[in-house]
Amino acid sequence: MDLRPVERVEDLLAASELFDQPALREASERFVTTPGHFMFAAYDDGEPVGFVSGVELIHPDKGAEMFLYELGVAERSRGQGIATALVTRLRDLARERGCYGMWVLTDDDNAAALSTYRRTGASDPESHVLLEWALSKD
Numbered sequence: 001m002d003l004r005p006v007e008r009v010e011d012l013l014a015a016s017e018l019f020d021q022p023a024l025r026e027a028s029e030r031f032v033t034t035p036g037h038f039m040f041a042a043y044d045d046g047e048p049v050g051f052v053s054g055v056e057l058i059h060p061d062k063g064a065e066m067f068l069y070e071l072g073v074a075e076r077s078r079g080q081g082i083a084t085a086l087v088t089r090l091r092d093l094a095r096e097r098g099c100y101g102m103w104v105l106t107d108d109d110n111a112a113a114l115s116t117y118r119r120t121g122a123s124d125p126e127s128h129v130l131l132e133w134a135l136s137k138d
Contacts, residue, residue, distance in 0.1 A: 001042050001043070001044055001049075001080070001082060001085065002042070002043040002044075003040060003041070003042050003043075003085055003086065003089055004040065004041065004043070005038070005039065005040055005041075006032075006039040006040065006041045006051065007032055008032065009025065009028045009029050009032055011041065011048075012028040012031065012032065012039070013025065013028060014048060015041055015048040015051055017048075017074070018041075018048060018049075018050065018051050018072045018073075018074060019051075019070075019072065036055060036056035036057075036058075037053070037054075037055055037056075038053065038054045038055070038056070038090065038093060039051055039052070039053040039054075040052050040086055040089045040090060040093075042073075042077075042082045042085065042086055044077060048074075049073065049074045049076075049077040049082060050071075050072060050073035050074065050077060050082040050083060050086055051070075051071070051072055051086065052068065052070070052071045052072075052083075052086035052087055052089070052090045053068075053069040053070050053071075054066050054067060054068050054069055054090045054093070054094070054102075055067045055069050056094075056097060056099065062100070063098070063099070063100050064097065064098060064099045064100065065094075065099050065100055065101045065102065065103065066090065066091075066093070066094035066097075066099045066101070066102040066103075067102075067103060067104070068087065068090060068102060068103065068104035068117075071083055071086060071087060071104075071113065071116070073086075078112075083112075083113075083116045084116055084119055084120055087116055087117065087120045088120050090102070091120055091121065102122075104117060104122070105130065
């Protein structure tokens with residue numbers, strides 16, 4: 001397995017099968033040109049088989065933290081430690097960049113994700129509530 005940063009639009013588009021939906025060129029261009037947005041991909045024989053994306057968030061009174069935005073591994077490549085390697089690489093990048101922490105949100109019934117995150121050092125928070133705004137594009 002080859003693990004490397006994704007920094008080109010073409011590489012994001014080539015990894016589209018790993019995303020929930022095909023990568024959009026405009027969004028991909030914005031992703032790779034926006035500071036603080038990171039993606040690592042895992043490759044097997046040159047083919048993308050997994051990715052993790054993160055966004056560095058900075059606040060004046062807290063410093064920087066890494067938000068693990070999304071993690072995905074091709075079904076055919078699961079169970080090989082790829083997700084763990086990807087999350088570990090993003091966590092290590094967060095440390096390198098001086099982030100005080102890293103966080104992720106996942107469904108409470110997503111056993112594979114929970115196991116991966118805990119295996120890489122994540123712990124359950126004492127209590128949190130998720131609130132969301134559905135903002136339409138209209």
